[in-house]
Amino acid sequence: MTTRANIVVIGGGLAGMSAALEALHQTRNAVGVSVALLEKEARTGGNSAKASSGINGVLTRTQKAQGVADSVKAFARDTERSGHGRSNETLVHKLTEDSTAAVTWLQKEFGLDLDVLAQLGGHSAPRTHRRPEVGGKPQPVGWSIVSALAERLGAFARDGSGRFRLETGARVTQLLKASDGGVAGAEYETANGARHRVQADVVVLATGGFAGEGARPEFLRQFAPQLAGLASTNGAFATGDGLRLASALGAALVDMDQVQVHPTGFVAAADPANPTKFLAAEALRGEGGILLDAQGARFVDELDTRDRVTAAIFHHCATPDTCARHNSTTSGQGPSAAAFLVLPQAAADRFGLGSLGFYAKMGLVSRADGVDDLAAALRVDAKVLRKTLDAYDTARSTSGQSDAYGKSVFPEAVAAAEAYFWGVVTPVIHYCMGGLRFDVRTRVLRAADGAPIRGLLAAGEVTGGLHGVNRLAGNSLLECVVYGREAGRQASMEVEAL
Numbered sequence: 001m002t003t004r005a006n007i008v009v010i011g012g013g014l015a016g017m018s019a020a021l022e023a024l025h026q027t028r029n030a031v032g033v034s035v036a037l038l039e040k041e042a043r044t045g046g047n048s049a050k051a052s053s054g055i056n057g058v059l060t061r062t063q064k065a066q067g068v069a070d071s072v073k074a075f076a077r078d079t080e081r082s083g084h085g086r087s088n089e090t091l092v093h094k095l096t097e098d099s100t101a102a103v104t105w106l107q108k109e110f111g112l113d114l115d116v117l118a119q120l121g122g123h124s125a126p127r128t129h130r131r132p133e134v135g136g137k138p139q140p141v142g143w144s145i146v147s148a149l150a151e152r153l154g155a156f157a158r159d160g161s162g163r164f165r166l167e168t169g170a171r172v173t174q175l176l177k178a179s180d181g182g183v184a185g186a187e188y189e190t191a192n193g194a195r196h197r198v199q200a201d202v203v204v205l206a207t208g209g210f211a212g213e214g215a216r217p218e219f220l221r222q223f224a225p226q227l228a229g230l231a232s233t234n235g236a237f238a239t240g241d242g243l244r245l246a247s248a249l250g251a252a253l254v255d256m257d258q259v260q261v262h263p264t265g266f267v268a269a270a271d272p273a274n275p276t277k278f279l280a281a282e283a284l285r286g287e288g289g290i291l292l293d294a295q296g297a298r299f300v301d302e303l304d305t306r307d308r309v310t311a312a313i314f315h316h317c318a319t320p321d322t323c324a325r326h327n328s329t330t331s332g333q334g335p336s337a338a339a340f341l342v343l344p345q346a347a348a349d350r351f352g353l354g355s356l357g358f359y360a361k362m363g364l365v366s367r368a369d370g371v372d373d374l375a376a377a378l379r380v381d382a383k384v385l386r387k388t389l390d391a392y393d394t395a396r397s398t399s400g401q402s403d404a405y406g407k408s409v410f411p412e413a414v415a416a417a418e419a420y421f422w423g424v425v426t427p428v429i430h431y432c433m434g435g436l437r438f439d440v441r442t443r444v445l446r447a448a449d450g451a452p453i454r455g456l457l458a459a460g461e462v463t464g465g466l467h468g469v470n471r472l473a474g475n476s477l478l479e480c481v482v483y484g485r486e487a488g489r490q491a492s493m494e495v496e497a498l
């Protein structure tokens, strides 16, 4: 069957939903402009639904209420530093400058209380927003955001105007080429194997990254073969489809070898070798969690950027003596490099006991009563552990200075907690910095001459060039909202100009 829509958005994660909503909003006064959203899974949400640490923004109501001094400039500097100078400055400028509007959009337009702030690795101020627990119940940030947007889209789909349609179970297999070399729509396959076509004026690619390729790595094998064998946090749908679709039309790929390894994926005691791992949210360290090797010693600034913390775990926790493991884990079954993540009670309170309870129920986190109990659980020498924790608190009380590992932000004291929460963590494939080369108006650029491919836009993890060689925590949800909405604006402009 062949249908028609002015704008087709491919991928129902945060970038795709933001694009669809913005396009609907922009064209609300234009009669007959239609938007179709195609999602290959049975439900929308993608990896966006899994996000647990938060979304970045400066000069937000939350920062103001908490008296945080911050600026677009400081945020842009942190982002560029984290990307080791490889980020496109124009793209970073828009990301950071539009961050206030992005968080405000979620707060005002969707009533999301993004009122908890954390200072995560590589940030010079607390600017990563997430939701407070409600009555002890966790309100995971990614899930909350995509649910709110999906609800709004659902209302559009049901409003009888025919302006919006969502099709799930619709896997796009090809982009239709127009005679001028631009894009004329998409071809997709439904669950029962039927093939359909939708003709369109503009196509927005929002298919996410390829960090979920799993057992059949293609992009990973080609661009980052050194990561073979590492577990991933991503859903199995993250297979880089959009990169293939756009490459077939001559799109340029950039920084494809830059795949982020997140330092802390949870190793489950009962299933240490599982290739898919639950993420130990960066906010666990942001709120005061520390990392220890199997001897009970620290080895890194827990709030350094992800690439550095990952490198430290590989470097310091990869021998039988230093690799952390669960008591119950038979040797050889878990990952070859792992650390203990330990939160004192105060950090646990700040992170949210409801969310920790969720991790505990999954068998990822355990509780220990006091230092001796913790030492026994980790099977480390209690004297060594006590020394480690005391040294941390001493450094913490020497304000303004950094400790032996370069740590200068110490959220909570660790030595005298009445209880500790701990788990085993290992580096995991997490995010693709690289992807389609795009410009600040979200136009996908051609490899041959750098010119935009007419009618083809992209936003979210499918794009590359914004994060350089290391994405800063909380910048991905932000890019989905900023560039997703930009794609919606650009698409509606292109349609209305026809």
Ligand SMILES: Cc1cc2nc3c(=O)[nH]c(=O)nc-3n(C[C@H](O)[C@H](O)[C@H](O)COP(=O)(O)OP(=O)(O)OC[C@H]3O[C@@H](n4cnc5c(N)ncnc54)[C@H](O)[C@@H]3O)c2cc1C
Binding pocket: 010, 011, 012, 013, 014, 015, 016, 038, 039, 040, 041, 043, 044, 045, 046, 047, 048, 049, 050, 051, 052, 053, 054, 055, 056, 142, 170, 171, 172, 173, 206, 207, 208, 209, 233, 234, 235, 237, 238, 241, 242, 279, 430, 431, 459, 460, 461, 462, 473, 474, 475, 476, 477, 478, 480
């Ligand atoms: C566990 C976890 C925690 C994270 N935590 C954070 C965090 O706290 N803060 C932060 O900023 N970032 C975080 N990230 C990163 C961030 O969530 C993602 O990078 C971001 O949400 C990607 O959004 P997206 O819309 O580009 O892609 P996705 O949300 O992955 O959506 C892409 C969608 O496209 C669909 N699709 C793919 N191919 C096709 C096709 N051929 N046809 C039709 N549909 C297709 C997929 O099924 C999917 O639903 C986290 C990631 C993970 C995995």
Ligand SMILES: *[C@@H]1O[C@H](CO)[C@@H](O)[C@H](O)[C@H]1NC(C)=O
Binding pocket: 088, 089, 090, 091, 438, 439, 440, 441
């Ligand atoms: C950054 O992106 C802009 C377009 O948004 C482009 O004009 C510029 O050339 C890019 N810079 C680099 C260094 O690639």
